[in-house]
Structure formats: C-alpha cells, structure tokens
Amino acid sequence: MTWSEISAPPDLGSPTPLTVRVQSLAPRTYFPEHSHHWGQVAYAISGVxxxxxPGRSFVISPRQAVWLPAGVSHRVGSLMGAEFRSLWISTSVTGDLPVDPAVFSVGPLLRALIAEAAALQETDDDPDYRDRVTGLVLDQLRRARALPAALPWPRTTMLAQVCEAIYADPTDSRSAEEWSAQLGISARTLTRRFEADLGMSLRTWRRRMRLFKSIELLGGDMDITQIALELGYASSSAFTYAFRTAIGVSPTLYIRGEASAP
Structure with a gap:
C-alpha cells in the first residue's frame, strides 16, 4: 500500500510563543519534508x-515525543493512524532546550498540559490562565529526560516494506532468508542493508519492535495475555520475561508508572 501526502493547515502563523496544532492523521499519511523558523515538538496523544x-528515522509512542529545533528538516507521518498534537514554539523561549533533535519521555503531567493547551486555543476568556499553562508546558520540556533512541525506522523503500509488514503483524516471524527470497535479493545483502540503515539485524529489530508495540498496547485496555498473543509470544510469561529483561520491571508495574519508556 502507498502513503498519501497531506498538507499543514494554512491558517496557523508563527507561534507567540506557543501554538498547538491538532489533527487526526489517517493511516499511511504524512507531511512532506519541511522545516520551520520555530521549534517543534512532534507528539501523538494516541497512535504512533x-x-x-537527516540521518535518522524512527517511530514514537504516546509515551514519547520528538524535539525539533528551528531549521531542522523533518517529515512526520503515521503508519496506523494517530491523534497528532504538534507544539510550535517561538525561538524567543527555546534557549534552554537542546540545540539538536532529541527523543524524550512524556509523563502524565506533560500529556495533560498539552491537551489543556490545545483546548485553550479555542477560547480567549482567560488569557492569564493560558499563559500559565504555556509556562508549565515550557517548564516540563526543559525538565524532560532525553532517551537514547526510539524505535529506528528504515529510510529505504525496500526495508520499509519489510518493517511495515512486521509492524502490522508482529507475529510475522519470517527470517532474513525468507524475506530475501521474496524481495529478490540475497540474505547477505538484506542483512547488510539492515545493519547499515538501522544499526541492527532484522531479528534484533523485530524484538525491539515487539517491545515498542507492547508499550503502545499497555496504554489501552488489553490484558497481558492478549498482548502476548498479539505480539507473537508463546505465553504471557514469555512476554513478561522479555519485557522485564528490557525495561527492568514487569508490564504490570510499568502500567503503574514505575518505569519510563525504554
């Protein structure tokens, strides 16, 4: 399936100092590559x-956001659909934020503040309150903890085809040899391209993707057993072991907020 290009709303000007864009992204839609004269936080309250x-491609869950300094070229989309909340922030107030793009954790407070800031754009009945919410959003961004990485995503069409198929069906356990036969290349070539583009093997990426998607599913109403089966684990105990090994706590404790996103 192909992706469809969508354009940004034409009626949003420069932030003064904060503007929150609210938009529902349909599956397989994207904003074409562009940049801004202001900083941006790319975030989704639901979906991925x-x-x-430049040089990096990844996906983020509602527990993560991406900081994009002014002038950084970027493309944002969603494979499965998402509720997009994009924060445009004037450079007059971003002096304390990182000078390079960064992925960071989004906790309950920042998530609630983003939702409140978006709602306040619909009314001007209390500008002082809106200013205080804006100040709290900026304070939370300054205190945000950067993450070493999100789920890496390939930039080449061939590898994206493989990753999209596995992401859509995490139980897909086809090996590099099976994928290479389907793509008409050698297994060695496919492995080399995965290592060059993503810095890891197909097997390692699949394992990381399952962990990433488990965090997405844990934010819903699905129980541990359902999640384990959805992701292709043999049992809930196998999923719990893999999750605890990577995150440091069980899925149940993670839901209670006793660990951050990996």
Missing amino acids: LSVNI
Missing part, C-alpha cells in the same frame, strides 16, 4: 508517529 530527520 513516524519521524524522519
């Missing part, structure tokens, strides 16, 4: 975003 910047 794909973010492409």
Whole structure:
C-alpha cells in the first residue's frame, strides 16, 4: 500500500510563543519534508508517529515525543493512524532546550498540559490562565529526560516494506532468508542493508519492535495475555520475561508508572 501526502493547515502563523496544532492523521499519511523558523515538538496523544530527520528515522509512542529545533528538516507521518498534537514554539523561549533533535519521555503531567493547551486555543476568556499553562508546558520540556533512541525506522523503500509488514503483524516471524527470497535479493545483502540503515539485524529489530508495540498496547485496555498473543509470544510469561529483561520491571508495574519508556 502507498502513503498519501497531506498538507499543514494554512491558517496557523508563527507561534507567540506557543501554538498547538491538532489533527487526526489517517493511516499511511504524512507531511512532506519541511522545516520551520520555530521549534517543534512532534507528539501523538494516541497512535504512533513516524519521524524522519537527516540521518535518522524512527517511530514514537504516546509515551514519547520528538524535539525539533528551528531549521531542522523533518517529515512526520503515521503508519496506523494517530491523534497528532504538534507544539510550535517561538525561538524567543527555546534557549534552554537542546540545540539538536532529541527523543524524550512524556509523563502524565506533560500529556495533560498539552491537551489543556490545545483546548485553550479555542477560547480567549482567560488569557492569564493560558499563559500559565504555556509556562508549565515550557517548564516540563526543559525538565524532560532525553532517551537514547526510539524505535529506528528504515529510510529505504525496500526495508520499509519489510518493517511495515512486521509492524502490522508482529507475529510475522519470517527470517532474513525468507524475506530475501521474496524481495529478490540475497540474505547477505538484506542483512547488510539492515545493519547499515538501522544499526541492527532484522531479528534484533523485530524484538525491539515487539517491545515498542507492547508499550503502545499497555496504554489501552488489553490484558497481558492478549498482548502476548498479539505480539507473537508463546505465553504471557514469555512476554513478561522479555519485557522485564528490557525495561527492568514487569508490564504490570510499568502500567503503574514505575518505569519510563525504554
């Protein structure tokens, strides 16, 4: 399936100092590559975003966001659909934020503040309150903890085809040899391209993707056993072991907020 290009709303000007864009992204839609004269936080309150910047491509869950300094070229989309909340922030107030793009954790407070800031754009009945919410959003961004990485995503069409299929069906356990036969290349070539583009093997990426998607599913109403089966684990105990090994706590404790996103 192909992706469809969508355009940004034409009626939003420069932030003064904060503007929150609210938009529902349909599956397989994207904003074409562009940049701004202001900073941006790319975030989704539900669903998953794909973010492409020079030299890096990854996806983020509602527990993560991406900071994009002014002038950084980027492309944002969603494979499965998402509720997009994009924060445009004037450079007059971003002096304390990182000078390079960064992925960071989004906790309950920042998530609630983003939702409140978006709602306040619909009314001007209390500008002082809106200013205080804006100040709290900026304070939370300054205190945000950067993450070493999100789920890496390939920039090449061939590898994206493989990753999209596995992401859509995490139980897909086809090996590099099986994928290479389908793509008409050698297994060695496919492995080499995965290592060059993503810095890891297909098997390692699949394992990381399952962990990433488990975090997305844990934010819903699905129980541990359902999640384990959805992701292709043999049992709930196998899923719990893999999750605890990677995150440091069980899925149940993670839901209670006793660990951050990986």
